[in-house]
Amino acid sequence: xxxxxxxxxxxxxxxxxxxxxxxxxxxxxxxxxxxxxxxxxxxxxxxxxxxxxxxxxxxxxxxxxxxxxxxxxxxxxxxxxxxxxxxxxxxxxxxxxxxxxxxxxxxxxxxxxxxxxxxxxxxxxxxxxxxxxxxxxxxxxxxxxxxxxxxxxxxxxxxxxxxxxxxxxxxxxxxxxxxxxxxxxxxxxxxxxxxxxxxxxxxxxxxxxxxxxxxxxxxxxxxxxxxxxxxxxxxxxxxxxxxxxxxxxxxxxxxxxxxxxxxxxxxxxxxxxxxxxxxxxxxxxxxxxxxxxxxxxxxxxxxxxxx
Amino acid sequence: xxxxxxxxxxxxxxxxxxxxxxxxxxxxxxxxxxxxxxxxxxxxxxxxxxxxxxxxxxxxxxxxxxxxxxxxxxxxxxxxxxxxxxxxxxxxxxxxxxxxxxxxxxxxxxxxxxxxxxxxxxxxxxxxxxxxxxxxxxxxxxxxxxxxxxxxxxxxxxxxxxxxxxxxxxxxxxxxxxx
Numbered sequence: 248x249x250x251x252x253x254x255x256x257x258x259x260x261x262x263x264x265x266x267x268x269x270x271x272x273x274x275x276x277x278x279x280x281x282x283x284x285x286x287x288x289x290x291x292x293x294x295x296x297x298x299x300x301x302x303x304x305x306x307x308x309x310x311x312x313x314x315x316x317x318x319x320x321x322x323x324x325x326x327x328x329x330x331x332x333x334x335x336x337x338x339x340x341x342x343x344x345x346x347x348x349x350x351x352x353x354x355x356x357x358x359x360x361x362x363x364x365x366x367x368x369x370x371x372x373x374x375x376x377x378x379x380x381x382x383x384x385x386x387x388x389x390x391x392x393x394x395x396x397x398x399x400x401x402x403x404x405x406x407x408x409x410x411x412x413x414x415x416x417x418x419x420x421x422x423x424x425x426x427x428x429x430x431x432x433x434x435x436x437x438x439x440x441x442x443x444x445x446x447x448x449x450x451x452x453x454x455x456x457x458x459x460x461x462x463x464x465x466x467x468x469x470x471x472x473x474x475x476x477x478x479x480x481x482x483x484x485x486x487x488x489x490x491x492x493x494x495x496x497x498x499x500x501x502x503x504x505x506x507x508x509x510x511x512x513x514x515x516x517x518x519x520x521x522x523x524x525x526x527x528x529x530x531x532x533x534x535x536x537x538x539x540x541x542x543x544x545x546x547x548x549x550x551x552x553x554x
Numbered sequence: 555x556x557x558x559x560x561x562x563x564x565x566x567x568x569x570x571x572x573x574x575x576x577x578x579x580x581x582x583x584x585x586x587x588x589x590x591x592x593x594x595x596x597x598x599x600x601x602x603x604x605x606x607x608x609x610x611x612x613x614x615x616x617x618x619x620x621x622x623x624x625x626x627x628x629x630x631x632x633x634x635x636x637x638x639x640x641x642x643x644x645x646x647x648x649x650x651x652x653x654x655x656x657x658x659x660x661x662x663x664x665x666x667x668x669x670x671x672x673x674x675x676x677x678x679x680x681x682x683x684x685x686x687x688x689x690x691x692x693x694x695x696x697x698x699x700x701x702x703x704x705x706x707x708x709x710x711x712x713x714x715x716x717x718x719x720x721x722x723x724x725x726x727x728x729x730x731x732x733x
Binding site: 541 | 640644
């Protein structure tokens, strides 16, 4: 019976986790022991597994150094919460750079980004036949002169019923284009600012949760009033095992590394949860791109009119 | 039929055990692009010798490389061009014009319309009350040029456009205002 449970969970996890890989927690080294632990937690009760979290006196996180310190714009501040308990515990208050998180949200640029994300990978497979592709139509239907009727060269010309289509869709038609560098950069800034302004951005210290039970995440999100869909963003692309297993069951809790952050995903999920490491990385990257002079190099390889 | 059922049960069990074995011998491989990861690689003594000349000379290479991020300007106070650094305190106005990343005043002369016939002066990076700013600059330009000035206020993009080549006037006005 224990074997069956192990196999079911392993195959499910291995099939469904495509973008995030899980590693054993620090105490466990071998994969066999990993699967053993997984079966134990799924059988036993959730409440028994959760031990009371012992924390040093708060606030734990209370300062952050901002790169390119803003001169005249007010620094924004945000709470740092925990993921150890279902109830929210505020671990500290950190500064957020206004150029990244307090930019005037440009709705038109956000729209451009969403449109680009949806369209750049779209390929239209609609197809119509041109006159030479339609079956038949090689012979002149009647002689040029003498019949008293109009002259024609083929029965599949576009003016004929059943003839070829002149400017119809031709499969496959790609709709690939690259949005300009600054449009993509400002899209991220606008969306992050909008999320923070609308109270949909939350910062946590890390994504370590005490159990891999999916109901823990449900209760946590319900308790804190986070939206139905939550996007967890961390700097690393190898996420802790517990949150990977817990969110794997739910399609609306998604894990994402910082390099996968995009406007469409941020808008699709109601709540955006960033780890401290993710905030550092995002700020460092966006501020670097805002203060570099060779941004044209970044978009050079995607120019369509050159090889 | 009983034997077929028994066989299928055994077969299923066999598959389950196979899956467990396969899963338990999964290794997360890491492919590092380094020659030293190759088992055929020998220790460095087997290969060509080299000796370090000087690591101090690297600074001559580094100073040729362009900086990745715009460096800050020298604050000594004397600049040979007519560029002035951005002030430390913002002026007491309901609007603000931020300098570009190269610490330049964001006034641009664009050519629009077919055959570049229309000269448009554009002021970007405006924050605050854009209409008040447009009124102030427009009145100043009309005073200077003694001619009506046509302008466009773009509230979403937060820029102002003036029809005509007033780039130098606008720049001077902004520097005098303290931006």
